[in-house]
Amino acid sequence: MDKILVTFFNNNFSNNKLNKMIMKKMTPAMMRSFAIAFALFTTTGPAMAQSNPSLTDPEVAHVAVVANQIDIGYADIAIKKSKDGEVVKFAETMKRDHTAVIEQAAALAKKLGVTPKDNAVSQKLLADADKTKKSLNGKSGKAFNKAYIDNEVAYHKAVIGAVEGLLIPETDNAELKQLLQNVVPALKAHLGHAEMVQKNYK
Amino acid sequence: MSRSYFFRSLLLIAVLAIGFISCTPTERDNSEEKGAGVPQQQEYTIEIKQMKFIPAEIIVHKGDKITFVNHDLVTHDITDDPGKTWTSSALPADESWSMTVTQSSNYYCTLHPTMKGKIAVE
Numbered sequence: 001m002d003k004i005l006v007t008f009f010n011n012n013f014s015n016n017k018l019n020k021m022i023m024k025k026m027t028p029a030m031m032r033s034f035a036i037a038f039a040l041f042t043t044t045g046p047a048m049a050q051s052n053p054s055l056t057d058p059e060v061a062h063v064a065v066v067a068n069q070i071d072i073g074y075a076d077i078a079i080k081k082s083k084d085g086e087v088v089k090f091a092e093t094m095k096r097d098h099t100a101v102i103e104q105a106a107a108l109a110k111k112l113g114v115t116p117k118d119n120a121v122s123q124k125l126l127a128d129a130d131k132t133k134k135s136l137n138g139k140s141g142k143a144f145n146k147a148y149i150d151n152e153v154a155y156h157k158a159v160i161g162a163v164e165g166l167l168i169p170e171t172d173n174a175e176l177k178q179l180l181q182n183v184v185p186a187l188k189a190h191l192g193h194a195e196m197v198q199k200n201y202k
Numbered sequence: 203m204s205r206s207y208f209f210r211s212l213l214l215i216a217v218l219a220i221g222f223i224s225c226t227p228t229e230r231d232n233s234e235e236k237g238a239g240v241p242q243q244q245e246y247t248i249e250i251k252q253m254k255f256i257p258a259e260i261i262v263h264k265g266d267k268i269t270f271v272n273h274d275l276v277t278h279d280i281t282d283d284p285g286k287t288w289t290s291s292a293l294p295a296d297e298s299w300s301m302t303v304t305q306s307s308n309y310y311c312t313l314h315p316t317m318k319g320k321i322a323v324e
């Protein structure tokens with residue numbers, strides 16, 4: 001997400017030095033929050049200029065697949081480690097649904113003759129996910145369940161923000177755009193489900 | 203001819219026959235609905251789309267048939283809430299499942315518990 005966010009700043013604020021300082025100080029959590037703010041800004045604020053940084057469709061497809069794979073990775077850890085039936089059931093739904101989304105994306109990419117292309121956004125997502133997975137793997141019992149479900153709430157919020165505010169606007173192909181739009185209600189239902197489970201760990 | 207196809211055909215014939223009989227005008231059908239005659243089975247469809255049951259609330263009569271069609275790209279289920287006295291079990295994308303209504307129920311998807319619906323028998 002770095003490249004896009006940096007350019008977003010550059011296009012919208014004049015002080016480049018300040019922008020770079022802000023970017024350097026951003027933690028993963030802040031990046032997540034910012035993804036949401038970005039989405040809010042683009043939908044409620046002034047229309048983004050067409051000269052904005054662009055993700056090509058093969059890059060959008062790659063980001064979509066990676067974002068789904070990351071949540072499957074978290075789910076695998078929870079299925080293995082958690083003894084809370086509700087947490088495990090939630091994790092199984094994440095694994096099942098995000099696998100279905102990847103299958104759809106792969107089928108569409110094949111149909112369109114598109115090969116998903118690695119990019120800075122995908123790499124940033126994977127780097128953040130690696131840290132989160134290490135942290136999850138270091139926890140157990142109630143602390144694990146809480147960390148897992150808190151992360152699911154935050155992650156789904158960030159992904160919804162990124163899909164609505166970044167991926168959908170960046171997508172040229174109508175079918176890919178439609179697929180992304182179809183995924184949003186599932187992401188929102190996952191968020192609602194995660195928040196239900198989270199109530200047990202307040 | 204597969205067994206399930208055979209039974210489905212048989213069911214279709216039965217439904218058509220019932221429809222035919224109840225369309226035949228008879229005096230006693232003019233009595234109150236609960237009264238005499240073979241009750242006519244109505245068929246309803248509830249679409250599962252964008253993680254919602256559409257319509258989320260439906261008013262039917264006992265014996266009516268409801269078919270749930272999953273238009274989403276993820277698997278859902280339809281389960282009595284909270285008793286779990288009946289369930290469709292996993293309903294994959296693009297598949298459908300039918301039930302004959304015996305009583306009013308609230309229902310939900312156990313895989314996505316934010317998805318809820320209601321069947322009211324009048």
Ligand SMILES: [Cu+2]
Nearest residue numbers: 278311313314
């Ligand atoms: Cu569901």
